[in-house]
Amino acid sequence: MSWFYLIMTNESIDIAREMTALGKAARAAAAELAMCSTEQRNKALRSAAKALRSKARKILDANQTDMDAAEAGGLSAAMLDRLMLDEERIEAMAAGIESISELPDPVGKVLAEWQRPNGLLIQRVAVPLGVIGIIYESRPNVTADAAALCLKSGNAVILRGGSESFNSSHAIYDCMREGLESAGINVNGIQMVPTRDRAAVGFLLSSMAEWVDVVVPRGGKNLIKRVQDEARVPVIGHLEGICHVYLHASADAATARDVVLNAKMRRTGICGAVETVLVDSDVAQQLLPDVCKALSEAGCEIRGDEKVMGVIPNAIAATEEDWTTEYLDSIVSIRVVDDINAAMEHIATYGSGHTESIIASDSMAAETFLRSVDSAIVLHNASTQFADGGEFGMGAEIGIATGRVHARGPVGAEQLTSYKYVVRGTGQVRP
Amino acid sequence: MSWFYLIMTNESIDIAREMTALGKAARAAAAELAMCSTEQRNKALRSAAKALRSKARKILDANQTDMDAAEAGGLSAAMLDRLMLDEERIEAMAAGIESISELPDPVGKVLAEWQRPNGLLIQRVAVPLGVIGIIYESRPNVTADAAALCLKSGNAVILRGGSESFNSSHAIYDCMREGLESAGINVNGIQMVPTRDRAAVGFLLSSMAEWVDVVVPRGGKNLIKRVQDEARVPVIGHLEGICHVYLHASADAATARDVVLNAKMRRTGICGAVETVLVDSDVAQQLLPDVCKALSEAGCEIRGDEKVMGVIPNAIAATEEDWTTEYLDSIVSIRVVDDINAAMEHIATYGSGHTESIIASDSMAAETFLRSVDSAIVLHNASTQFADGGEFGMGAEIGIATGRVHARGPVGAEQLTSYKYVVRGTGQVRP
Numbered sequence: 002m003s004w005f006y007l008i009m010t011n012e013s014i015d016i017a018r019e020m021t022a023l024g025k026a027a028r029a030a031a032a033e034l035a036m037c038s039t040e041q042r043n044k045a046l047r048s049a050a051k052a053l054r055s056k057a058r059k060i061l062d063a064n065q066t067d068m069d070a071a072e073a074g075g076l077s078a079a080m081l082d083r084l085m086l087d088e089e090r091i092e093a094m095a096a097g098i099e100s101i102s103e104l105p106d107p108v109g110k111v112l113a114e115w116q117r118p119n120g121l122l123i124q125r126v127a128v129p130l131g132v133i134g135i136i137y138e139s140r141p142n143v144t145a146d147a148a149a150l151c152l153k154s155g156n157a158v159i160l161r162g163g164s165e166s167f168n169s170s171h172a173i174y175d176c177m178r179e180g181l182e183s184a185g186i187n188v189n190g191i192q193m194v195p196t197r198d199r200a201a202v203g204f205l206l207s208s209m210a211e212w213v214d215v216v217v218p219r220g221g222k223n224l225i226k227r228v229q230d231e232a233r234v235p236v237i238g239h240l241e242g243i244c245h246v247y248l249h250a251s252a253d254a255a256t257a258r259d260v261v262l263n264a265k266m267r268r269t270g271i272c273g274a275v276e277t278v279l280v281d282s283d284v285a286q287q288l289l290p291d292v293c294k295a296l297s298e299a300g301c302e303i304r305g306d307e308k309v310m311g312v313i314p315n316a317i318a319a320t321e322e323d324w325t326t327e328y329l330d331s332i333v334s335i336r337v338v339d340d341i342n343a344a345m346e347h348i349a350t351y352g353s354g355h356t357e358s359i360i361a362s363d364s365m366a367a368e369t370f371l372r373s374v375d376s377a378i379v380l381h382n383a384s385t386q387f388a389d390g391g392e393f394g395m396g397a398e399i400g401i402a403t404g405r406v407h408a409r410g411p412v413g414a415e416q417l418t419s420y421k422y423v424v425r426g427t428g429q430v431r432p
Numbered sequence: 433m434s435w436f437y438l439i440m441t442n443e444s445i446d447i448a449r450e451m452t453a454l455g456k457a458a459r460a461a462a463a464e465l466a467m468c469s470t471e472q473r474n475k476a477l478r479s480a481a482k483a484l485r486s487k488a489r490k491i492l493d494a495n496q497t498d499m500d501a502a503e504a505g506g507l508s509a510a511m512l513d514r515l516m517l518d519e520e521r522i523e524a525m526a527a528g529i530e531s532i533s534e535l536p537d538p539v540g541k542v543l544a545e546w547q548r549p550n551g552l553l554i555q556r557v558a559v560p561l562g563v564i565g566i567i568y569e570s571r572p573n574v575t576a577d578a579a580a581l582c583l584k585s586g587n588a589v590i591l592r593g594g595s596e597s598f599n600s601s602h603a604i605y606d607c608m609r610e611g612l613e614s615a616g617i618n619v620n621g622i623q624m625v626p627t628r629d630r631a632a633v634g635f636l637l638s639s640m641a642e643w644v645d646v647v648v649p650r651g652g653k654n655l656i657k658r659v660q661d662e663a664r665v666p667v668i669g670h671l672e673g674i675c676h677v678y679l680h681a682s683a684d685a686a687t688a689r690d691v692v693l694n695a696k697m698r699r700t701g702i703c704g705a706v707e708t709v710l711v712d713s714d715v716a717q718q719l720l721p722d723v724c725k726a727l728s729e730a731g732c733e734i735r736g737d738e739k740v741m742g743v744i745p746n747a748i749a750a751t752e753e754d755w756t757t758e759y760l761d762s763i764v765s766i767r768v769v770d771d772i773n774a775a776m777e778h779i780a781t782y783g784s785g786h787t788e789s790i791i792a793s794d795s796m797a798a799e800t801f802l803r804s805v806d807s808a809i810v811l812h813n814a815s816t817q818f819a820d821g822g823e824f825g826m827g828a829e830i831g832i833a834t835g836r837v838h839a840r841g842p843v844g845a846e847q848l849t850s851y852k853y854v855v856r857g858t859g860q861v862r863p
Contacts, residue, residue, distance in 0.1 A: 032780070036804065117825055121814060128806070130836050210660070214836050229641070235666065235837040256859040263861035349463070371854045373467065375559070383552060383857030392862065393853070394548055405561050405645050405850040406666040407838040419836040422824070423802045426814030428687040430694035431823065 016196065020204045023159055023192050024212025027132045030189035031157035035129050039106040041184050046102035046149055049180025050095040053145065056176055057091045063172035064141065071165050079270070083139045084166055094145040094173070097397055101149045104396040107415040108155040122425045127418045129155035131214035134205050135399065136161045136228070138220040141169035147217075147399050148177045148191045154417040157190045159213065161205060163220075164197040206231040217412065219400045237412060238404030241327040242272030242355035244385040247344045247370065248288055249361035250281040256382055257360045258291050261333075263384040264358065266299045270329050272401055273356050273388030277324060278335045279344045285337045286312055293335075301331045308337035324351040341366055345373055352376060354403045356388040377403055377410040447627065451635045454590055454623050455643025458563045461620035462588035466560050470537040472615050477533035477580055480611025481526040484576065487607055488522045494603035495572065502596050510701070514570045515597055525576040525604070528828055532580045535827040538846040539586040553856045558849045560586035562645035565636050566830065567592045567659070569651040572600035578648075578830050579608045579622045585848040588621045590644065592636060594651075595628040637662040648843065650831045668843060669835030672758040673703030673786035675816040678775045678801065679711040679719055680792035687813055688791045689722050692764075694815040695789065697730045701760050703832055704787050704819030708755060709766045710775045716768045717743055724766075732762045739768035755782040772797055776804055783807060785834045787819040808834055808841040 034042075053060070064086040071084055113125040133156045137143040144162055151158035162170040174193045181188045194201045206216065206228060215235045218228040228236055246264050248257045264275035280288060289312045293303055303309075304323050305316040316335070323334040324347070338344045348357055358380040359370040367381040378388050378401075390398025390411035398411040408416035465473075484491070495517040502515055544556040564587045566578040575593055582589035593601040605624045612619045625632045637647065637659060646666045649659040659667055677695050679688045695706035711719060720743045724734055734740075735754050736747040747766070754765040755778070769775045779788055789811040790801040798812040809819050809832075821829025821842035829842040839847035 032806070035806070115825060117823070121818065123824060125841075229664070233660070233663075235835070237837075253859070259859065259861055267862055367856075371856075375463070375466070376852065378853045378855065380855040381857060383855055383860045384862050386862040387552065387855065387857075387860070389862075392548070393554060394546065404666070406668075409850050410556075410853045419840050421807065422809045422841045424809060424811040424814055424818065425798075425802075426812060426818075428684070428690065429814045429818070430690055431698055431815050431817040431820075 016198060016200050016204055017208070019195060020201055020209060021212075023194065024132070024209045026189040027157040027159055027192055028212045030187040031129065031131050033187045034152075034155050034157055034190045035108075037155065037186055039108070041186060042106075042152055042155065043102040045152060045180040045184035045186050046098050047180075048183040049145075049149065049177045050098040050102070052176035052179040053091055053095040053098070053173065056172070057088060060091060060169065060172040060176075061086060061088075063168040066168045067141075067166055074165075076165065080139055080165070084141065084169070086141060086169060090142060094142050098145060098149045101153050101397050101414065104153065104414060107153070107418050112420055119429050120427060121429055124423045125420050126423050127415075127420050130417055130419050132157045132159065132212055133417060134159045134161065134209070134213045134216040134234070136202060136205070136216060136218045136220070136224065138163040138224065139166050141166040141173055143219060144170045144173040144193075145177065146397055148174070150397055150399055150414050150417060152177075152181070152190065154414040156417055157192070159192050159194065159205065161194040161202060167197055202227070203231055207233050210234045215407070217399050235407070236404070237402050237408050237416075239400045240353045240355070240403040242274070242388070242401065243277065243325065243327050243351065243353040244273060244275045244355050244388070245348050245352060245357040246275045246278050246385060247341075247348070247357065247359045248278065248280040248284065248292075249341060249359055249363060249366050249370075250283045251363035251366060252284065252288065252360040253362055254288055254291060257288050258295050260358065260360055260382070260384050261292050262295045262299060264386055265296060265333050266301055266331065267384070267386050269331050271386065272327075273386050274329065275358075275385045276326065276328055276334065277351070278333060279338050279347055280335065281341075281344075282308065282337050282339055285309070289313055289335070296333060299331075301333055303333055303335060305335045306337060309335045327353070341369060345370065348374055348376070355401060356380070356385045358383060358385050377401060447629060447631050447635055448639070450626060451632055451640065452643075454625065455563070455640045457620040458588040458590055458623055459643045461618040462560065462562050464618045465583075465586050465588055465621045466539075468586065468617055470539070472617060473537075473583055473586065474533040476583060476611040476615035476617050477529050478611075479614040480576075480580070480608045481529040481533070483607035483610040484522055484526040484529070484604065487603070488519060491522055491600065491603040491607075492517060492519075494599040497599045498572075498597055505596075507596065511570055511596070515572065515600070517572060517600060521573065525573050529576060529580045532584050532828050532845065535584065535845060538584070538849050543851055550860050551858060552860055555854045556851050557854050558851050561848055561850050563588045563590065563643055564848060565590045565592070565640070565644045565647040565665070567633060567636070567647060567649045567651070567655065569594040569655065570597050572597040572604055574650060575601045575604040575624075576608065577828055579605070581828055581830055581845050581848060583608075583612070583621065585845040587848055588623070590623050590625065590636065592625040592633060598628055633658070634662055638664050641665045646838070648830050666838070667835070668833050668839050668847075670831045671784045671786070671834040673705070673819070673832065674708065674756065674758050674782065674784040675704060675706045675786050675819070676779050676783060676788040677706045677709050677816060678772075678779075678788065678790045679709065679715065679723075680772060680790055680794060680797050680801075681712040681714045682794035682797060683715065683719065683791040684793055685719055685722060688719050689726050691789065691791055691813070691815050692723050693726045693730060695817055696727060696732055696764050697762065698815070698817050700762050702817065703758075704817050705760065706789075706816045707757065707759055707765065708782070709764060710769050710778055711766065712772075712775075713739065713768050713770055716740070720744055720766070727764060730762075732764055734764055734766060736766040737768060740766045758784075772800060776801065779805055779807070786832060787811070787816045789814060789816050808832060
């Protein structure tokens, strides 16, 4: 069976045709969206929120269909919880969209302005990116969040959710389109891939550079790997979050305990949850008993290196693999380090460049850590669970970017813009 | 011969090994460079400029070797001119590096700062991108410009110049490394691909994502196409410059003539040179004779649509191909359009999103054009040849990005940075 035959099945042809049509329609809508007024886009957002509330019944029915299939398919309880919608979650989606509508408009903002000696007035002005592809997994609410952020920032969006949330996502998508329609905006500004076929993702990543300006993947390791392997379009990258809290020799004991407990156990399934705690050897004996007691009482399993086990005898022996594992669960690994340099070296070696925190009273040590650690977010005396667009005051986010190109850290409406230079002259020619 | 055999020749293995070593060394140097002080990086730049001047003889000898080979190989006169170095061009390189050393440091700049109601102080701080790959063609001076901009912005760089300028580029590269050395910076912060083998470019684009954060291609259509096809690393894209000047019905006649003449003929070989002039039908009869006379007298060939030929009888008939051609030569295409909407539609259809200018006295028309035309640079009453980092006051540039992700327009030191979030707390945990 030749390669040619492999890609030329009827199904593939249909996918290429459908996805191309989607892309062309999105490109055309993006040009219109870029010209929409702030109020028109905000009106569409408010109307979408209204539609989500008024069509809650329809969304819940669609979600029941998905849930039934997922249960029959034997999905894990954690996965089922992510997939599940109820009145409260729908209300949270609607309220989230309304809060996005109240954010300042990132489009048209003058980012910088200066005049040249020859009189030319130069402005750097924020403009939409164009067409954004969002590839996500089981949570259907991403449909609303992502579409709302793209609309806010004047972008057209092509959504591709997980196949298990297909019906739920489509019901939410219908509400978002209703919002566009009621504001007189081309409904093709929000589109959704109409098939569960995984080949559609491949086509989106590899063959749509003409119609898609950037892809934002939101999901687990397998999705991220696929995107890295196949993408021929720019990607705003989201890797896993192997986050660290480092307890410096000068750490306040209560702060150390409270922050580690919160960073690990507030919610274990989010990317900003801490996975590894590093502690200076000088204070391990003093700090660890209290920290580990709080964690254990909250139901957290503790894996430690030899030195940790010397202090916490009932800890489980950590292996090399633990330092590179994003548990997303009630498990923490703990390692004793010689000093701040050893801590920073551990983070450079094993971290994923997401979020790290230092607990220290010594502000010189804190500044060294904040300056030297090369992660999207570095904190001093605060929980890693603050790694979140909402907590940063950005209103909402599509995710936390760990790449270095275009956007890093929480990706909100502002990060979904590009810019152009507007130059006003009076007939200047270049000498 | 199987695919496996094809890629497993000894030469390929050597390239993989060499390029991997280059990448690892660059990654290690990047971590050190990010921690260097402003003064240390500026000192390295000044020392590199000094080395260029003191080793001018050696550079000229290397250039002679390249020129001899190029002449023997039958390179065109234009290519030979790009390749050629003399005392003056070496002095220009040295002076350019010195002016980059005097620019403000983009690294460490606080781009935004705000406090949250819970007391967390959040800063967005500029940091280097990391390791930048620069792929360029015949001009050996790009070696100095690109290395200097990367060094200024705290990045390690892997340079890969055109094979015809191999010896010249290496001689310049030696001076750049000398600059690093004299400032006590790891010399691996500036590296150059040690082989002319084109497979090295393929390896850089496809297999070095671990060590290269972004690739900036600078070159013609073939290079850009190759990068688009093969890149598995983020790219700051540079397409061709199919730039337009649009003469609105309200255009001042003298401004129209002077700007078109400058935009086309000041230098025809740069990406900001105009290729197509659009003119409102109401004023074609009035403006074109003067514009075309100035162009013809300067030695420019005029290709026009039927309406242009009605006014300028000795114009050559333009074909559809002319609207999509970057001449980079003394040729201009001219088209008569019904109105501003038709002009903007032409630009959207045939342009490359680089630089467009409107000549108009009517400021409403100008604002419509500036807002609606979706190009990296839009100008009012000024020449498209101002599309240049130096002319923008950015000191120097690696090129003009036409992509929308990360950087758009002139790419200077500031555009070669990313950022991270620094968050200072007092023990905050997330509710």
